[in-house]
Amino acid sequence: MRAIGGLWRWRHNPLRRATDLAEAWVALATLVLIVCVAPVVGVVVGTAAADALRRSVHDQQETRHRVTATVVRELDPSPLDVDPEAAAAAPPRSRVLAEWTAPDGSARHGPVLTVADSPHPGDRFPIWTDEHGRTVARPLDAATAATHAVLAGTGAALAAAALAEGARRLVVWRMVRRRYARLDQAWEQAGPDWGRTGTGS
Known part of the structure; x- marks a missing residue:
């Protein structure tokens, strides 16, 4: 996971740039979101789905x-007759x-x-x-409803984790672009005199 890999920038190093430290903070925030927030999102969505499906199971068993x-x-x-219970096997x-x-x-x-x-x-x-x-x-049975709820919760947790990682990559990409833009500006200022005797004296 790239978020964990970005934490190496916390190391004390005389060559560490300010953007390296900023990337480390972004990586840490992303890791916290993935480890702490994504599971909570999965539990909330899974619980809501389980409640809705439980009501649906009850309603269908009462009315069917x-x-x-x-x-x-x-x-x-x-070809117009489609059986909703039909499966490939x-x-x-x-x-x-x-x-x-x-x-x-x-x-x-x-x-x-x-x-x-x-x-x-x-x-x-x-x-x-x-x-x-x-x-x-x-009618939908309780076991199938529970499976759907678990899948919904898992999918929500994975989506939240992917969203956090995607946001991290976008932030880091923008930081790298700004870093290269500043490097290009510095090179434009120093480039014409590069290698000339007495430059900077």
Whole structure:
């Protein structure tokens, strides 16, 4: 980490410039931010995400219901049917016309996805619906919510650390540019007389 490397400029050295000491202070401030502030940011963001996801888990478990659907007939696959639970390694799903009874007792039917390879009329399978019988995604579970909260907190901490390091690099870059600009100005003043006998006498 460059922030730690910049601390070597604290050493007492007769050749140490004022900008070297300034870089050391910038490196120290960055190190404090990375070690102390970034974890706090991660905890705050992770806690806020966990609270929000916990409420979402509770709401979804209250409003989403698992019901049993019956296959009426198989339908042709449609590219518009996207299963939110599908993953790259998930088994292929079949699109069927099914009917089911909503939690409010009303009869429902419509196209849904089933994991059966070759569904037949009369096959039964579980689906998730809201109170009115509309199909919805599976409710979020507590373990998945906790994983998302941890990832959010970790990402926030890493982003804070990266922001501190980026700010340090920007400050040091500007300091180096000013240092070279002053060196160029000094060289312009001394350059024409460089090497001439009696210069400076």
